[in-house]
Amino acid sequence: MDVADLRACGLSDRAIAGRVGAGRLYPFHRGVYSVVPNPPLEGCFLAAVKACGPGAVLSHYAAAALYGWVRWDGRMIEVTAATPRRLPHVHTHRTNNVERRFLKGIPVTPPARTLMDNAPTLPPKQLRRAVNEALNQRRITPAELVTSRHRGAKRLRAVLATAAPTRNEYEDIVLAVLLNGGLPRPDVNCREGVYVPDFRWSAPRVILEADSRRFHEHLLARADDGARQAVLEASGFTVLRTTWREITTRPDRVVARVRAALAAATGGPAGGAGAHAAG
Numbered sequence: 001m002d003v004a005d006l007r008a009c010g011l012s013d014r015a016i017a018g019r020v021g022a023g024r025l026y027p028f029h030r031g032v033y034s035v036v037p038n039p040p041l042e043g044c045f046l047a048a049v050k051a052c053g054p055g056a057v058l059s060h061y062a063a064a065a066l067y068g069w070v071r072w073d074g075r076m077i078e079v080t081a082a083t084p085r086r087l088p089h090v091h092t093h094r095t096n097n098v099e100r101r102f103l104k105g106i107p108v109t110p111p112a113r114t115l116m117d118n119a120p121t122l123p124p125k126q127l128r129r130a131v132n133e134a135l136n137q138r139r140i141t142p143a144e145l146v147t148s149r150h151r152g153a154k155r156l157r158a159v160l161a162t163a164a165p166t167r168n169e170y171e172d173i174v175l176a177v178l179l180n181g182g183l184p185r186p187d188v189n190c191r192e193g194v195y196v197p198d199f200r201w202s203a204p205r206v207i208l209e210a211d212s213r214r215f216h217e218h219l220l221a222r223a224d225d226g227a228r229q230a231v232l233e234a235s236g237f238t239v240l241r242t243t244w245r246e247i248t249t250r251p252d253r254v255v256a257r258v259r260a261a262l263a264a265a266t267g268g269p270a271g272g273a274g275a276h277a278a279g
Contacts, residue, residue: 041065041072046106048077048090056081057100057107059093061121063114066103067139069130070122080109080117111139112148119152128159142169143176146248161248171198174210174247174254181255183262193235195228204265205237208258210247238265 039047045066049056057063060078064070076091084092101110109117111134119127134140142165145156165173171188178199179185186199186208199208209229229239238261242254 042104042106045077048079048087049107051087051090052079052081052085052092053083055098055100056092057098057109059109059114060091060117063108064118064130066106066108067111067114067134067137069114069133070118070126112144113150115140115145115156116148116150116152119150119155124159127155128162131156131159141172142248143173146173146251147176147180157248157251161245163244163248165244170210170244170247174199174208174242177247177251177254178208178258181251181259183255183258192232192237195232197232197239200237201262201265204262205235206258206261206265207232207237207239208254209239209241211241211243 045058045062048062049058056079058066058077059080061070061075062072062077062079065072076089078091078093080093080095080098082094082096082098084094086092099110099113100107102108108114115131115134118130122130131140131145135142142160142163145153145160148156175186175188184201186201188199189196190200190202192200192202192207197207198210200206232239240257240261242257247254
């Protein structure tokens, strides 16, 4: 508890000092107290956040430990705040955009932001395990990681590139990348003649197919893909293809190819004035 919490309980500064002197409150950080001499880890996390002032959040490795994605190893607790403070055993990060959720009563960075913050420093196996746990807990979606522009996004996309998604997960990510890149919303899985393209822009007659090894790796599947593409192209469609690896590691390239195809078909730029590639 901090001084504000204790005052809200009706304690004056003198009463607080009296309880500290009597061993009923234990100073933890400046202005933060514990009712037990050795609080559990979650109590230490909350104390560090409170000591960093209103709006502060648990972040980085400590946040990942709170979510249960990594094992706590006793390092300095990391907190992100608009105004960092110097505190013993606490490493503070400054940001003008504090993203905030609550878990077990502790203000903490949201799941996707927590992974982004850890991605530059966690070893590959540990990062993959953290992503896997976050996905298992359904705290994140793959699309959130693929479309992010945070500095840890590249390593997270590399982790996802080795995954084996379901068709729905794959298509969700492709659609998120397209829309995040400022492209017009395509029709998804809408029939075109005897075929059902993955993504279709009907007026400019452009199709994007999301190939997957799971569905396209054997000889008959590749032959079917070729026949399908020939029929669609004969109907006047430009047919583009992307792969799971490309959409996860180079979403910007997919957006650029689709934008170029739409522009060529319409004779002008595709997307709004503020369109941008997902990087």
